[in-house]
Amino acid sequence: MDLLLTLVSIIMTAATPLLLAALGETVTERAGVLNLGVEGMMIMGAVAGFAGAALSGNPFVGVVAAILAGMAMALLFGFLTLTLLANQVATGLALTLLGLGLSALIGESFVGQPGIKLPSIGGIDPLVPFSFAMVAAVSWFLFRSKGGLIVRAVGVSHASAHALGYNVVGVRYLAVLFGGAMAGLGGGYLSLFYTPQWVENMSAGRGWIALALVVFASWLPLRVLAGAYLFGTISILSFVLQAAGVGIPSQFLSSLPYLGTILALVVISGNKALTRRNTPANLGQAFVPDR
Amino acid sequence: MRLEKRAERSNAMAIASPFIAFALTIVTAAIIFALRGNNPFAALYVYFIEPLTAMWSIEQTLVKASPLILIGAGLSVAYRANVWNIGAEGQLTAGAILAGSVPVFFPQWQSPLAFLAMIILGVLGGMLWASIPATLRNRFNANEILTSLMLVYVVQLLLDYLVRGPWRDPQGFNFPKTVSFSGWQTLPYLTSGIHVGVVITVLIALALGLVMSHTLKGFEIAVTGQSPRAARFAGFSEKSTVMFCFLLAGGLAGLAGAFEISSVVGQLQPQISPGYGFAAIIVAFLGRLNPIGVIFAGLLLALSYIGGEAVQTALQIPDKITRVIQGILLFYILACDTLISYRIVTSSPVLQKA
Numbered sequence: 001m002d003l004l005l006t007l008v009s010i011i012m013t014a015a016t017p018l019l020l021a022a023l024g025e026t027v028t029e030r031a032g033v034l035n036l037g038v039e040g041m042m043i044m045g046a047v048a049g050f051a052g053a054a055l056s057g058n059p060f061v062g063v064v065a066a067i068l069a070g071m072a073m074a075l076l077f078g079f080l081t082l083t084l085l086a087n088q089v090a091t092g093l094a095l096t097l098l099g100l101g102l103s104a105l106i107g108e109s110f111v112g113q114p115g116i117k118l119p120s121i122g123g124i125d126p127l128v129p130f131s132f133a134m135v136a137a138v139s140w141f142l143f144r145s146k147g148g149l150i151v152r153a154v155g156v157s158h159a160s161a162h163a164l165g166y167n168v169v170g171v172r173y174l175a176v177l178f179g180g181a182m183a184g185l186g187g188g189y190l191s192l193f194y195t196p197q198w199v200e201n202m203s204a205g206r207g208w209i210a211l212a213l214v215v216f217a218s219w220l221p222l223r224v225l226a227g228a229y230l231f232g233t234i235s236i237l238s239f240v241l242q243a244a245g246v247g248i249p250s251q252f253l254s255s256l257p258y259l260g261t262i263l264a265l266v267v268i269s270g271n272k273a274l275t276r277r278n279t280p281a282n283l284g285q286a287f288v289p290d291r
Numbered sequence: 292m293r294l295e296k297r298a299e300r301s302n303a304m305a306i307a308s309p310f311i312a313f314a315l316t317i318v319t320a321a322i323i324f325a326l327r328g329n330n331p332f333a334a335l336y337v338y339f340i341e342p343l344t345a346m347w348s349i350e351q352t353l354v355k356a357s358p359l360i361l362i363g364a365g366l367s368v369a370y371r372a373n374v375w376n377i378g379a380e381g382q383l384t385a386g387a388i389l390a391g392s393v394p395v396f397f398p399q400w401q402s403p404l405a406f407l408a409m410i411i412l413g414v415l416g417g418m419l420w421a422s423i424p425a426t427l428r429n430r431f432n433a434n435e436i437l438t439s440l441m442l443v444y445v446v447q448l449l450l451d452y453l454v455r456g457p458w459r460d461p462q463g464f465n466f467p468k469t470v471s472f473s474g475w476q477t478l479p480y481l482t483s484g485i486h487v488g489v490v491i492t493v494l495i496a497l498a499l500g501l502v503m504s505h506t507l508k509g510f511e512i513a514v515t516g517q518s519p520r521a522a523r524f525a526g527f528s529e530k531s532t533v534m535f536c537f538l539l540a541g542g543l544a545g546l547a548g549a550f551e552i553s554s555v556v557g558q559l560q561p562q563i564s565p566g567y568g569f570a571a572i573i574v575a576f577l578g579r580l581n582p583i584g585v586i587f588a589g590l591l592l593a594l595s596y597i598g599g600e601a602v603q604t605a606l607q608i609p610d611k612i613t614r615v616i617q618g619i620l621l622f623y624i625l626a627c628d629t630l631i632s633y634r635i636v637t638s639s640p641v642l643q644k645a
Binding site: 104 | 444615
C-alpha cells in the first residue's frame with residue numbers, strides 16, 4: 001500500500017510540469033497561435049524560480065518569479081509574431097534557443113547550490129491540486145464562458161472574429177501570455193519541487209513533450225490531463241524498471257518518453273476525423289487587420 | 292506606429308536585414324557585457340575581432356563553420372519548402388555513429404576505402420534518421436517538428452549507450468569513448484588546421500545554391516513552400532518534396548557528423564557536437580534560406596563560438612554567452628525580416644486618408 005502511494009505521488013510529480021505547460025499551450029493554440037517556444041519558457045521559469053527562491057529564501061517568491069519569467073518570454077514571442085508578424089514556427093524555435101542559452105548564463109552561479117523545496121501540505125505539494133483546478137478552470141473557460149468562445153472564435157476564424165468587432169491581436173496576446181505563465185510555472189515546478197536545484201537544460205525536452213501532448217489531447221483540457229499522467233507514468237516506468245534491476249540498459253529506458261511521444265503523435269495524427277474536428281483552423285497564421 | 296504592407300517585397304531590405312540584425316545583436320551584446328561589469332568595447336573586440344587577427348583562430352573558425360554550413364545549407368532548402376526539420380542534431384549524431392562503426396569494428400583497416408566507407412555511412416546514417424520523421428509525416432500526418440526533435444534525444448541516448456557499453460575502448464581506462472581514430476580513418480588536413488571537409492563543404496553549398504536557382508527541383512521546392520496549392524496544380528508531389536528535403540538535410544547533417552568525428556573529435560564520445568544542429572537553424576535563416584548565403588552565415592556563427600571561448604579565457608565571461616548571442620541574433624533576423632514585406636508608418640491611418 002505504501003509503495004503504491006509512493007508510486008502515485010511520484011507519477012504526480014512527473015506529470016504536473018507537463019500538465020501545467022500543456023494546459024497553457026492549449027489556450028494559446030485555441031486562440032490560433034502556435035508557440036513552439038514552450039521549452040524555452042519552461043527553462044526560463046526553472047532558472048527564475050530557483051533564483052527567486054535562492055535570493056529571497058522564500059520558495060513562493062520563486063513560484064512568482066517563474067511565472068513572470070515565462071510571461072516575459074511569451075511577451076517577446078507575442079511581440080514578434082503578433083505585432084511584427086514574424087513566422088510563428090521560426091520565432092518559437094528562436095524562443096527555445098534563446099531560453100536555453102539565457103537560462104544557462106543566468107544559472108551559471110547557481111550550479112551546485114542547494115535549492116529550497118516548495119513545502120508540501122499533507123504529503124502533497126500545493127501545485128498538484130492547483131494543476132487539477134486549472135484543468136477544470138480552463139475547461140470551463142474555453143467551453144462554458146463568453147471569453148472562451150471569443151478565444152476559440154479568434155482561433156477558428158480570425159477574419160470573422162475581427163469582423164464581429166473583437167480585438168484579435170489583443171485576445172491572442174492574452175492567450176500567449178497565459179501560455180507563458182503556465183509554462184513558466186511548469187518550469188518553476190522542476191527547480192522548486194521535482195529536483196530542487198539548478199541544472200543546465202533541466203527541462204530535458206519536457207516543453208516539446210507538452211507541445212505533443214496538446215496535439216495528442218486534440219486541444220481538449222481533460223484529455224491533456226489524461227495525456228500528462230500517461231506520460232508521467234511512462235517516464236517513471238523507466239526509473240521503476242531500472243530500480244527493479246531489469247537487464248535493459250538505462251539509456252533505452254530513458255528514451256521511452258520520447259519514443260512514447262512519437263508513437264502518440266502517430267496514433268492521434270493518423271486519425272484524421274479526430275484531429276480535424278478540434279484543430280483551430282487558423283493555427284499558426286498571422287493576422288493583419290486590413291482596416 | 293503601425294505596419295503597412297509594401298506593394299511588393301523590398302529587395303534592398305531583404306539584403307540589408309541580416310546586416311541590421313547583426314548590428315543590433317552587437318549593440319545588445321555590448322549592453323549584456325556592460326551589465327556584467329565588463330568593458331563592452333574590450334569585450335566586443337575580444338569576441339568578434341581578435342579571433343580574426345591570428346591565423347590559427349581563423350583556421351578554427353573555418354573548421355567550425357564547416358558543419359554549420361553543411362547542415363544550414365540542407366535546412367535552408369527544407370525550410371524553403373516549409374518542411375520543418377529541427378532534428379539535424381540527431382541526424383548528425385546518427386551519421387557519426389554509422390561512420391564511427393568503421394574504425395570501431397575494423398581499427399586495422401588503413402586504406403582510402405576505409406575513409407570513403409566512413410563518409411558514405413555517415414551520409415546514409417543521417418538520411419536514415421531523417422527518413423523517420425519524413426515517413427511519419429507522409430504516412431500518418433504526424434507533425435515533423437515534434438518527431439524530428441524527439442529523435443534527437445533518442446539517438447543521443449543510443450550514442451551514450453554505445454560509447455559506455457559495447458563500443459567502449461577496452462584500453463580507455465573506462466572513459467566513455469571509443470578507440471581514437473587514426474590514419475586513413477581521419478580526414479586529410481590541407482594545412483595544420485584546415486581539413487578537406489572545409490573545401491567539400493563550400494563546394495556542396497555552392498552546388499546546392501545552383502540546384503535551387505537553376506533546376507526544376509529547386510523551382511519545385513520553392514513553389515511547394517510559397518504556395519502548396521499552386522504546387523499541387525503543377526503536379527508536384529508534396530510527399531516526395533517532404534522526403535527529398537529530409538533526406539537532403541539529413542544526409543548533409545550525417546556528413547557533418549562523419550567529418551566531425553574523423554577530424555576535430557577523433558573518436559566517438561557521449562557529446563560530439565556543441566549543438567551545431569540547432570545553431571544551423573539560425574544559420575539557415577541568417578543566410579536568407581539560400582545555400583550560398585548560408586556560407587557567410589555559417590562563418591559568422593562559427594566566429595560566435597570562437598569568440599565565446601575567447602571571452603571566457605581572456606575576460607572570464609562564461610562561454611554560455613555564445614548561445615545567448617546566437618539566440619538574440621535569430622530574434623533580430625526574424626524581426627528585421629518583417630521590414631521586407633512591411634514598412635513602418637508613424638502617421639495615423641485617419642490622417643493618411645484625408
